[in-house]
Amino acid sequence: MTTQRGDTTLTALGTDRPELSFVIPAHNEEGNILETLKRVSAKAQELVTTAEIIVVDDGSADETVAKVKSADVPTPVVLLRLSRNFGKEQAIMAGLERATGQAVVILDADLQEPLRYVDTMMEHYRDGYEMVYAVRENREDESFAKRNLTKAFYRMMSVGSKFTVPEDARDFRLMDRAVVEALLDLPERNRFMKGLYGWVGFRSIAIPVVLEKRKEGETKFGFRGLFSHAFTGLTSFTSWPLRVWTLIGGILALFSILYAVWITIRTLIWGADVPGWSTLTVAVFFLGGIQLISIGVLGEYLGRIFTEVKGRPGYIVAEEILAGDHEAAKDA
Ligand code: UDP
Ligand code: MG
Numbered sequence: 001m002t003t004q005r006g007d008t009t010l011t012a013l014g015t016d017r018p019e020l021s022f023v024i025p026a027h028n029e030e031g032n033i034l035e036t037l038k039r040v041s042a043k044a045q046e047l048v049t050t051a052e053i054i055v056v057d058d059g060s061a062d063e064t065v066a067k068v069k070s071a072d073v074p075t076p077v078v079l080l081r082l083s084r085n086f087g088k089e090q091a092i093m094a095g096l097e098r099a100t101g102q103a104v105v106i107l108d109a110d111l112q113e114p115l116r117y118v119d120t121m122m123e124h125y126r127d128g129y130e131m132v133y134a135v136r137e138n139r140e141d142e143s144f145a146k147r148n149l150t151k152a153f154y155r156m157m158s159v160g161s162k163f164t165v166p167e168d169a170r171d172f173r174l175m176d177r178a179v180v181e182a183l184l185d186l187p188e189r190n191r192f193m194k195g196l197y198g199w200v201g202f203r204s205i206a207i208p209v210v211l212e213k214r215k216e217g218e219t220k221f222g223f224r225g226l227f228s229h230a231f232t233g234l235t236s237f238t239s240w241p242l243r244v245w246t247l248i249g250g251i252l253a254l255f256s257i258l259y260a261v262w263i264t265i266r267t268l269i270w271g272a273d274v275p276g277w278s279t280l281t282v283a284v285f286f287l288g289g290i291q292l293i294s295i296g297v298l299g300e301y302l303g304r305i306f307t308e309v310k311g312r313p314g315y316i317v318a319e320e321i322l323a324g325d326h327e328a329a330k331d332a
Contacts, residue, residue, distance in 0.1 A: 017177075018050040018076075020122075021101030025056045025091035026109035030063040031216025034071060036109050041073035041324070043115045047122055053077045053324065055109070056095040059085030069323050077324030083316040088220075089191045090315040092171060096180050098320075105174045111215045113172045120207050121174035130202040133173035134209040135166060141213075146223075153230050157195070159240050165198045165233075166206060178202065189314045190307055192233040199237070235300050242301060245294040252290070 022040050026033055037053060044051035053075055055068050059082055068079045080094050092106055103125055105118055113134065121132040139147055154167045171193060175183075182200040197204075221229070234241060 016050070018052045018101045019048040019103065020044060020051045021099035021104045022051070022053045023056070023092060023095030023099055023104055023106045024053065024109050025058055025088050025095060025106075026060065026064050026068075027058040027085060027088070027091070027220055028060045028062045028064060028217060029109040030060070030067050032110050033064055033067050035215070036107075036111055037068070037071045037073050037077065037324070039111070039115055040107065041075040043118055044075050047118065051075050052099070052101060054095045054099050055079045056091040057081045058088065058091040059083070065321075069321060071323050073324045075324050076326040077322070079321040079323055080317050081319040081321065083318040086315040088171070089193045092193060093184075093191060094315050094317060097184060099180065102177055103174055104177070104180050106171050108172065110217065112211045112213070113170070113209065114212060117172070117207060117209050118174070124205050124207070125174055125176065128203065129205045130176040131173060131179050131197065131204040133166070133197065133204065133206055134170045135206045136168045136170060137208045137210045139168065146226075149226075149230075153233070157233060157237060159238060161238065163198045163201065165195050165237070169194060169197070169206065170209070172209065173197070176202070188236070188308060189312065190232060190236060190304055191314065192229075192236045195233055195237040231300060232304075235304050241297050245297070248290065248294075252287075 022044065024033075024036065024040070029036070033055070037055070040053055041051075044053070053073075055077060057065050057068065057079060065079065065081055068077065071077055078098060080098055082091065082094060086094075095106070096104060103122075105121065107113055107115075107118075117134060124132040139150075142150075151167075154165065157165050179200060179202050182202070183196060186196060186200075
């Protein structure tokens with residue numbers, strides 16, 4: 001199946017855009033998804049007259065798909081089943097691509113993000129903000145190492161950057177259609193969403209949120225995953241890691257010239273002494289290390305170019321299933 005931009009696939013939902021779309025990426029969320037749908041649907045009815053819920057099943061190996069199919073909620077639900085696990089960022093993109101709403105809210109499937117914040121998001125939206133994003137208040141439950149590494153990461157991201165990637169911002173956010181269209185227009189496949197939200201700009205405002213504990217199951221993002229995610233972020237939004245080697249090389253060259261001058265003078269005055277094998281060994285290892293690191297950094301960027309150049313789609317939608325109440329939506 002091909003995926004189409006929201007405004008060309010309106011058939012299932014009538015011709016008008018719903019006021020609000022919820023995009024929910026879900027990977028092995030059988031224990032949460034029904035409760036999530038129930039609460040989101042209730043919230044939608046409370047806030048607007050027309051809404052839709054897009055659930056993106058990101059290659060779940062459990063009963064997530066069956067659970068969504070069986071969902072008995074008064075809001076139309078569109079389930080996109082991706083052909084395998086493509087990762088949260090791609091699942092979000094798949095959902096945004098399919099969403100037709102005038103405004104879109106991205107939300108996790110695990111009930112960690114209390115829905116009451118959507119009220120605040122709507123208020124700001126009605127006040128004219130085009131993007132309202134949640135910033136996490138409490139990080140106390142995370143380890144000291146994780147908190148500090150995250151901090152360091154945001155610092156490195158902001159070096160030489162013209163836009164900011166807000167610290168601790170979540171994917172949990174409301175976006176106006178204009179922002180969604182801007183995100184969909186970006187051709188890159190390796191997506192670091194947190195950076196892209198900042199990159200597209202628009203009138204944005206942060207709201208602090210206190211997250212709840214995950215209801216069922218456990219987090220899908222371990223340390224290794226976060227590290228690779230951080231590399232994606234750095235290589236797609238910064239180029240200083242490439243440039244830094246020019247600087248290091250320059251400084252090293254300068255020092256070696258000074259050292260050469262010193263050795264020459266010393267030899268002229270005191271004559272040649274015992275060969276400095278230790279200096280040599282240290283210099284060889286040091287330079288070898290520096291060169292390998294710089295080649296590694298180059299490799300990171302090259303790897304990204306490689307995946308972009310292949311031009312494969314970021315995700316594949318295997319199936320689109322309708323659930324929830326699509327009739328009610330048409331009558332409304
Ligand atoms: N998720 C996904 N694909 C993945 C991993 C996660 O769609 O490969 C979804 C997951 O189902 C949840 C959201 O992304 O709705 C956030 O995941 P999780 O709760 O594991 O992350 P955390 O809250 O710990 O950052
Ligand atoms: Mg979570």
